[in-house]
Amino acid sequence: MRKTLSYVLVTAGALVMLVPFVAALSNSLKSFAQYIQVPPTWIPDPIQWDNYVEVWRRTPFGLYLVNSLVIAVLAVAGNVLTSAVVGHALARMRLPGRQALLTMALGTMMLPTVITIVPNFLLFRSLGWLDTLLPLIVPYWLATPIGIFLMRQTFLGIPKDFEEAASLDGANPWQVFWRIHVPLAKPALATLAVFTFTTSWKAVLEPTIYLTSPENYTLPVGVLSLKGQFVGNDQLVTAAAMMSLLPMLVVFVLAQRYFVRGTMSAGLKG
Amino acid sequence: MRVRMLAAAAVAVLTVGGTAACGGSADDSGAVTLKLGFYAAAGDPADTTMRELVKEFTAANPSIKVELEVAPYVKFFERLRTQIAGGQAPQVWLSDGVLVQEFAARGALADLTDRVKTVNADDYSGIELNRDAKGRIYGFPQGAQTPVLFYNKKLFADAKVAEPTADWTYDDLAAAAKKLTTDTNGDGKPDTYGFRAYSPGFTESWWPIIKAFGGDIVTDGNRKVVVDSQQSKAALDWMLGAMGKDGFAPDYATTEGLGKGVVHTLFATGRVAMSYGIYARSLPATTAGVDFGVAPMPKGPAGRGNVAIVNSWVVNKTASAAQADAAWKWITFFSGEGPQRKWAELGEAIPINKKVASTALPADRHAFLDSLDAATDLGVNAVWSEYTEALSKRINEALSGATPVDTALTAGQKDAQEVIDRFYAGQTQ
Numbered sequence: 144m145r146k147t148l149s150y151v152l153v154t155a156g157a158l159v160m161l162v163p164f165v166a167a168l169s170n171s172l173k174s175f176a177q178y179i180q181v182p183p184t185w186i187p188d189p190i191q192w193d194n195y196v197e198v199w200r201r202t203p204f205g206l207y208l209v210n211s212l213v214i215a216v217l218a219v220a221g222n223v224l225t226s227a228v229v230g231h232a233l234a235r236m237r238l239p240g241r242q243a244l245l246t247m248a249l250g251t252m253m254l255p256t257v258i259t260i261v262p263n264f265l266l267f268r269s270l271g272w273l274d275t276l277l278p279l280i281v282p283y284w285l286a287t288p289i290g291i292f293l294m295r296q297t298f299l300g301i302p303k304d305f306e307e308a309a310s311l312d313g314a315n316p317w318q319v320f321w322r323i324h325v326p327l328a329k330p331a332l333a334t335l336a337v338f339t340f341t342t343s344w345k346a347v348l349e350p351t352i353y354l355t356s357p358e359n360y361t362l363p364v365g366v367l368s369l370k371g372q373f374v375g376n377d378q379l380v381t382a383a384a385m386m387s388l389l390p391m392l393v394v395f396v397l398a399q400r401y402f403v404r405g406t407m408s409a410g411l412k413g
Numbered sequence: 414m415r416v417r418m419l420a421a422a423a424v425a426v427l428t429v430g431g432t433a434a435c436g437g438s439a440d441d442s443g444a445v446t447l448k449l450g451f452y453a454a455a456g457d458p459a460d461t462t463m464r465e466l467v468k469e470f471t472a473a474n475p476s477i478k479v480e481l482e483v484a485p486y487v488k489f490f491e492r493l494r495t496q497i498a499g500g501q502a503p504q505v506w507l508s509d510g511v512l513v514q515e516f517a518a519r520g521a522l523a524d525l526t527d528r529v530k531t532v533n534a535d536d537y538s539g540i541e542l543n544r545d546a547k548g549r550i551y552g553f554p555q556g557a558q559t560p561v562l563f564y565n566k567k568l569f570a571d572a573k574v575a576e577p578t579a580d581w582t583y584d585d586l587a588a589a590a591k592k593l594t595t596d597t598n599g600d601g602k603p604d605t606y607g608f609r610a611y612s613p614g615f616t617e618s619w620w621p622i623i624k625a626f627g628g629d630i631v632t633d634g635n636r637k638v639v640v641d642s643q644q645s646k647a648a649l650d651w652m653l654g655a656m657g658k659d660g661f662a663p664d665y666a667t668t669e670g671l672g673k674g675v676v677h678t679l680f681a682t683g684r685v686a687m688s689y690g691i692y693a694r695s696l697p698a699t700t701a702g703v704d705f706g707v708a709p710m711p712k713g714p715a716g717r718g719n720v721a722i723v724n725s726w727v728v729n730k731t732a733s734a735a736q737a738d739a740a741w742k743w744i745t746f747f748s749g750e751g752p753q754r755k756w757a758e759l760g761e762a763i764p765i766n767k768k769v770a771s772t773a774l775p776a777d778r779h780a781f782l783d784s785l786d787a788a789t790d791l792g793v794n795a796v797w798s799e800y801t802e803a804l805s806k807r808i809n810e811a812l813s814g815a816t817p818v819d820t821a822l823t824a825g826q827k828d829a830q831e832v833i834d835r836f837y838a839g840q841t842q
Contacts, residue, residue: 175697179675367488368484
């Protein structure tokens, strides 16, 4: 009885969570007149499959997808690698002022992006990187504060016995890091990877500022590029948004196990 | 293997990306590259038409190469402000008319006063609306917007109410709006309202109404806020009555709760029978299949309160002489008959070329032209966005019933004046 009640509650909760998704799907299949109709209808009549075709006709949507994937994959690789290295150093190596370094890194998290956007713009301009994908990738190869913090906490939680045993067997610090600590930190690395992927995937402000050529747009910028000033094209924007969701869903389904495990272990050990 | 993969990824990081956009002045051959920015949704008719016009322009001017920078309205200006700060803005761009003086006051725009003298000003609308307090002109009109009274012909016919005329007063508007307000399902709340009084887009709401009632918002070169007056109070009281005791307009909370984008579809979905709307509001109404007409805004004690926004081409102050010349060439090309006629077909803005406007707009849309002729500017100055936001906040408090009108107007005038004074204090220009 109790189990049945739990299932009913969970199912009801899941259905509620699905409502916005179903509404968006429905809206993506409406004409403009149906889209703005009050009260709104759940089932479009007629169903405008053309909205999806129109998105591809109006925009190089495939390129947006490729750009977003390239950026997200390289951002994940960069952030996971460099944050792990920096986090490990701050957790396990005797560095003078390491606490101050960590505080400084974490302090940068307090700065809103809008504060740093102009200095960054000037920097990337001087490097000749504007309207390229580099400003959206390279910063992730310099380790991110959240990544450093997460990995430091994870490495702090690993008992020193492993490290000492490996050292006795002749492992150097890099080998200890790469062969002992990194495998043990896999759940946290997976969490960081998923977090980095989603952050990069849904970023809007930076790509809007740095990218000016449509062939360099990312998916969110491409989706928003359909938004009209007077006739909103909301049905097209929604159709594009639905399509841009698909890769994210795939990543989440594939990485769900690591994500949950990573979050739990980080919470317990951190 | 893993190390090799990581190395490959690192190499990929360094090789991804194209070349940075480069501007450039005239080279030895006299060729000049012009970066041209404008706002439009990807693939929209405005986007397509502008690209066609640019092609025509470069075909006629082979020494000018045009690189386009296009983004939807909000994103365009979000990016532009950073580009200006970073010295990377286009050499010529389409500016919302209300932002021209903001950019000019921050030293981003070239003064076009002398260039404007070379054209016959009588041929174009809106040039004077772009003149600043010191008589300088920083933008040349591209298209104009001015509010008129939109009305739904079917709803008028169904309610057997005579359509609006140029002689209408605010009393006539109220009387008709009451008859047009209907509750068809009997739930005690109207399904159709006669008029939309409040809109977060104040160009189509309290601004022209205050002026029609004899009030004003800013004077003295748009640097002195004078909204706190008995006339303004009468205007806001009329709006409060429409949304309250008279009940022929959706109230503030209902309208505001719809969100800015949806508010503008109230007329297109037949939920209001009349609404003030700029020329561009024809687009959603037409797209939604509404049979509508337009009439002049009704007369108040001090006239109709016509206002206009003139979206304008502006030239970057950092453009080279060759680029500035090329930019002006583009501006004069766009203002010509052919391009203006093509742009008018979009139905997005009133053509600023008067000859084109008089023939491209159907006779039953000429209320827009009359309104444009009579219009004053929308209180534009270097801090327009900020001071109107401060003022709107207070006026909205009054229209929502949260604050007495008197108090809101006094506070709004004070807040808006502070914003203006803060910017202009110590300014020489």
